Amino acid sequence: MLEKYIKAARREVKADIVLKNASWLNVFQGRMEKGDIAIVGDRIVGTGEYDGVKEIDCSKLTVLPSYIDGHVHIESSQLSPEEFASLIVPRGTTTIIADPHEITNVCGMAGCEYIAKASQNIPLDVKLQLPSCVPATPFETSGAVLNGKDTQKNIKKDYIFGLGEFMNYPGVVNCDADVLKKLEAAHAMNKIIDGHAPATSGSELNAYLCGGISTDHECVNKEEIDEKISKGMYVHIRHGSSTQNLGNAKYINAKNMRRFILCTDDRHAADLKENGHLDDALRRLVANGLDPVWAVTLATLNCAECYGLKWRGAIAPFWFADLVVVDNMKKFNAQYVFKDGKLVAREGKPLFDTSERYLPKSVLNTVRLKPLTAADFVLDIKSDKAKAMTIEKGGVVTGCEIVNVVKEGGDVKVKGTDLLKLAVVERHKMTGNIGRALFKGYGFTGGAMGITIAHDSHNIILLGDDNAAMAKAANTLKEIGGGMVIVNSATGEVSSVTLDIAGLMSSRAAESLQQDSRALIEKAHAMGVKRDYEAFMSLAFLSLAVIPKLKITDKGLFDVEKFAFTPIEA
Amino acid sequence: MLEKYIKAARREVKADIVLKNASWLNVFQGRMEKGDIAIVGDRIVGTGEYDGVKEIDCSKLTVLPSYIDGHVHIESSQLSPEEFASLIVPRGTTTIIADPHEITNVCGMAGCEYIAKASQNIPLDVKLQLPSCVPATPFETSGAVLNGKDTQKNIKKDYIFGLGEFMNYPGVVNCDADVLKKLEAAHAMNKIIDGHAPATSGSELNAYLCGGISTDHECVNKEEIDEKISKGMYVHIRHGSSTQNLGNAKYINAKNMRRFILCTDDRHAADLKENGHLDDALRRLVANGLDPVWAVTLATLNCAECYGLKWRGAIAPFWFADLVVVDNMKKFNAQYVFKDGKLVAREGKPLFDTSERYLPKSVLNTVRLKPLTAADFVLDIKSDKAKAMTIEKGGVVTGCEIVNVVKEGGDVKVKGTDLLKLAVVERHKMTGNIGRALFKGYGFTGGAMGITIAHDSHNIILLGDDNAAMAKAANTLKEIGGGMVIVNSATGEVSSVTLDIAGLMSSRAAESLQQDSRALIEKAHAMGVKRDYEAFMSLAFLSLAVIPKLKITDKGLFDVEKFAFTPIEA
Numbered sequence A, B: 001m002l003e004k005y006i007k008a009a010r011r012e013v014k015a016d017i018v019l020k021n022a023s024w025l026n027v028f029q030g031r032m033e034k035g036d037i038a039i040v041g042d043r044i045v046g047t048g049e050y051d052g053v054k055e056i057d058c059s060k061l062t063v064l065p066s067y068i069d070g071h072v073h074i075e076s077s078q079l080s081p082e083e084f085a086s087l088i089v090p091r092g093t094t095t096i097i098a099d100p101h102e103i104t105n106v107c108g109m110a111g112c113e114y115i116a117k118a119s120q121n122i123p124l125d126v127k128l129q130l131p132s133c134v135p136a137t138p139f140e141t142s143g144a145v146l147n148g149k150d151t152q153k154n155i156k157k158d159y160i161f162g163l164g165e166f167m168n169y170p171g172v173v174n175c176d177a178d179v180l181k182k183l184e185a186a187h188a189m190n191k192i193i194d195g196h197a198p199a200t201s202g203s204e205l206n207a208y209l210c211g212g213i214s215t216d217h218e219c220v221n222k223e224e225i226d227e228k229i230s231k232g233m234y235v236h237i238r239h240g241s242s243t244q245n246l247g248n249a250k251y252i253n254a255k256n257m258r259r260f261i262l263c264t265d266d267r268h269a270a271d272l273k274e275n276g277h278l279d280d281a282l283r284r285l286v287a288n289g290l291d292p293v294w295a296v297t298l299a300t301l302n303c304a305e306c307y308g309l310k311w312r313g314a315i316a317p318f319w320f321a322d323l324v325v326v327d328n329m330k331k332f333n334a335q336y337v338f339k340d341g342k343l344v345a346r347e348g349k350p351l352f353d354t355s356e357r358y359l360p361k362s363v364l365n366t367v368r369l370k371p372l373t374a375a376d377f378v379l380d381i382k383s384d385k386a387k388a389m390t391i392e393k394g395g396v397v398t399g400c401e402i403v404n405v406v407k408e409g410g411d412v413k414v415k416g417t418d419l420l421k422l423a424v425v426e427r428h429k430m431t432g433n434i435g436r437a438l439f440k441g442y443g444f445t446g447g448a449m450g451i452t453i454a455h456d457s458h459n460i461i462l463l464g465d466d467n468a469a470m471a472k473a474a475n476t477l478k479e480i481g482g483g484m485v486i487v488n489s490a491t492g493e494v495s496s497v498t499l500d501i502a503g504l505m506s507s508r509a510a511e512s513l514q515q516d517s518r519a520l521i522e523k524a525h526a527m528g529v530k531r532d533y534e535a536f537m538s539l540a541f542l543s544l545a546v547i548p549k550l551k552i553t554d555k556g557l558f559d560v561e562k563f564a565f566t567p568i569e570a
Helices: A003-009 A081-091 A101-107 A109-118 A148-154 A169-173 A177-188 A202-209 A222-230 A246-251 A269-274 A278-287 A292-306 A467-480 A510-526 B003-009 B081-091 B101-107 B109-118 B148-154 B169-173 B177-188 B202-209 B222-230 B246-251 B269-274 B278-287 B292-306 B467-480 B510-526
Strands: A015-026 A031-040 A043-048 A052-057 A062-065 A067-072 A093-098 A125-130 A160-166 A193-195 A234-238 A260-263 A323-326 A334-339 A342-346 A385-391 A398-404 A419-425 A434-440 A447-451 A460-464 A483-488 A494-498 A550-553 A556-559 B015-026 B031-040 B043-048 B052-057 B062-065 B067-072 B093-098 B125-130 B160-166 B193-195 B234-238 B260-263 B323-326 B334-339 B342-346 B385-391 B398-404 B419-425 B434-440 B447-451 B460-464 B483-488 B494-498 B550-553 B556-559
Touching: A003 A031, A003 A043, A003 B202, A015 A043, A015 A292, A015 A323, A043 B202, A062 A292, A067 A234, A067 A260, A067 A278, A067 A292, A081 A093, A081 A109, A081 A269, A081 A278, A081 A334, A081 A342, A081 A510, A093 A292, A101 A109, A109 A125, A109 A148, A148 A177, A160 A177, A169 A177, A169 A202, A177 A193, A202 B003, A202 B043, A222 A234, A222 A246, A234 A246, A234 A292, A246 A278, A260 A278, A260 A292, A269 A510, A278 A292, A385 A550, A398 A434, A398 A550, A419 A467, A419 A550, A434 A550, A434 A556, A447 A467, A460 A467, A467 A483, A467 A494, A483 A510, A494 A510, B003 B031, B003 B043, B015 B043, B015 B292, B015 B323, B062 B292, B067 B234, B067 B260, B067 B278, B067 B292, B081 B093, B081 B109, B081 B269, B081 B278, B081 B334, B081 B342, B081 B510, B093 B292, B101 B109, B109 B125, B109 B148, B148 B177, B160 B177, B169 B177, B169 B202, B177 B193, B222 B234, B222 B246, B234 B246, B234 B292, B246 B278, B260 B278, B260 B292, B269 B510, B278 B292, B385 B550, B398 B434, B398 B550, B419 B467, B419 B550, B434 B550, B434 B556, B447 B467, B460 B467, B467 B483, B467 B494, B483 B510, B494 B510
Parallel strands: A015 A052, A015 A062, A067 A093, A093 A125, A125 A160, A160 A193, A234 A260, A385 A434, B015 B052, B015 B062, B067 B093, B093 B125, B125 B160, B160 B193, B234 B260, B385 B434
Antiparallel strands: A015 A031, A031 A043, A062 A323, A323 A334, A334 A342, A385 A398, A419 A434, A419 A460, A447 A460, A447 A483, A483 A494, A550 A556, B015 B031, B031 B043, B062 B323, B323 B334, B334 B342, B385 B398, B419 B434, B419 B460, B447 B460, B447 B483, B483 B494, B550 B556
């Protein structure tokens, strides 16, 4: 096995591929070098002067180790792993630490297994973290529960790399027995545990870290970064679609540099397609003044070290030939991408076929509910004043406004007001649960709209000014197996986009999915949804009962600040 | 398991031990901090403000992660692992990457197993590398042979951490099948392989690295360091007794700092006792101008990262409480040493008992030979001119001088000349092999002296001007089970120091062993050995057939430059 590398390294035989006369990044020395890079099989065998069976002139190009995304939820792209890879690999990312938190909340371990198997035939190393918080909170009904015992069993699976972001911070510091079982199971297997501990500090952070947690991607300021790095955490600089903290890069210095890594966390298909993946992060970091050598080191060697990815993240003899050849370290336009020595993308286009999807039954038809009727959306409020949810522009933080309600036949009158009905319909266990609320200021009128993405349990979230349209919307989502829907009361028109994989992702190609999604989103705006919001995706966070202030789950209205359910009556 | 850490981290219960008001080194930020360090069981649970069941005032002291020696042969101390630990742990070293190359060349895997078992009850983490070169060369008879097949079997052993320094550089680059088998076996187990490749560069270094080798401790200049780091190697800064390259520290800069680590390689008991271990390296590095923060980081976090020692090498919540409390970062005098949270040394003295030795039969009585007589040392030279070995002052490099020989009764007359007879007597397999040579300029007269340490196969190496005394010396070494001996022809006196463990190390306490060793060494000088030489230890390298120029093994005289045996006749 080693012989072929050694002989080519010694120039006794030609290398398979030689990148000739390249400028290349030496991450160990933090500088650029000039010369040939020789590849044999899956490895780099040497730098210096080499002849290859195939030679690529890189005299005007720059060769970098290809990028490693330290933390990502593939589901946020709404794409299958195959399609996701077809977007990010051509951008230069060849390894991701993926936390299939969303699909596992819907499908349980079948969701994890699906991501693992779907990733087998694509030139992207998908290191799979076992989701640690399924469900994320006890305040909603999820499709699956992974308790401590399940974690003990599943963390041992070969396809499981580590334990996913441990969001249940109170559970750790309060020594919840089931939480400790999960953490201890990961330790017993010597697997890395990702963190998620916004604004935690002092002895609380110490306690959280004593759960054996290694990383954080939620830092918001210098003090937080400083303390977390001081206490041994690797800190992710994040370039998601909504949640970004590239600005944290200004706190990187020569002394702490090795403890920073890059991630995208949640990134939409449109962003991936139009702006890119980690290449976009690098572009912006460098434009904002970060040393390009440091920027790339964060995305390569540092991330490999953090996650113990041996022989990855650098250009050196015997290191895996995971390489991206870019035009320069300002634009980071990927000209060639190599994964394990194979050329897998050229000028931004994948050279691998992802047309065939792995698509097991276990992740399809995941919308389970009894047919709903208009009566299910009647809102019987016992007072004249009620709490209405509001939403900050472009954000996920919600507010609570006390509104006067007009009653009409045992229901709240919303038509002709700036109020809408909001409902979360349980879709996993046929519990019949429906959480109901009022929603102010979104702008939609004349029907209903809904989506089967509703963080983190992904029940159906619906809004509307017409009970029958809301029932029709929910029933349609069941029929199509999940996705997004709009029902127009006036015309009776029902428009939808199917997200067949767990109601979260589509098995279609990115381009046609996006086209249809965009059309549907435009339809929502045409029906009044203000352009301040992302039409459907803004809804998807109204159920996330860990972000202030007022949220709605299938179990009811939830006051995040009091951490308890609350009546709609004010 | 985690609960006790978390509760104390959160200050719900007192920590076991708190180092109060300490200055402590934050290796992640490259700076000093001030505060308490709380320890529970084997781990640090927090930094900040803590109360402890036991509290130690550190307001005038500095707390560092305790040191990790990246590469050491315990045998070079001539002490048992227990006694070795009693010298180095109080100096602040609590983890070593140990390569039992010497004892394995004598005893085979029984030697490895002995070191592993003898290390079980001492507060020193001994990470054991499987020696890769047993024998080191095919030009001598060793006590054991570990071929590729043996390596495949033994690398899987639980007590084996990695593969020891791969000195057979030609074997790697020439794709020797048995060599590749060894390297591949280590890869298959995902175990680290240490390197040893002096002066290797360019495509030859690339080829060597394609053996999957990670480290080097033999660098001699800036160019070599630069290239080796560029190609992904970790470079050890070495502080051995004879072989030192602390001067290489001047090539450390902010960009390459993370790729340097510290080691001692070979360090004598006297040095350990009088000057210290890595603490001595740190003292000197800092005295020579290296930033003390960097110096300690080399010996802690960097070394832990290189060898994948998780949760070791830093002061942070959940990291192992391997700590050394020093007076300051100039003197590095260790006041307290903690290993896995236990106080194991105080003011330079061990707090652990090493009086009981693990001493299996397999490493005792390892000198196997038939009784020798004066006739065995007759030197029948077929010409008037012969090659005589010479030795550089204080070094291990030898020369070759052509000398006129006077013959007397079929033997060479050495008495009254500046020549001595030198012999290597095979002592493992009863082959009866004796390699014979002439040795010039050492100064010894009036008998014979010898030792059972002769790198790397550790046969008996003897010199003398009296055949009968040489026979007596060899026979005495057999009787005492290995060690050092002087036979005085005039008085008939036989003086010796026993090295009962494999003929390499003593099971005695360091102090009494050293006393006797010093006395014997003085006796050698009294019989004429020039003070330029280390009396016995200078002999031990005359058989090392990989260091220029002329060497002697049990198979004969060896020309290292021609890499072939050579007749004694000139």
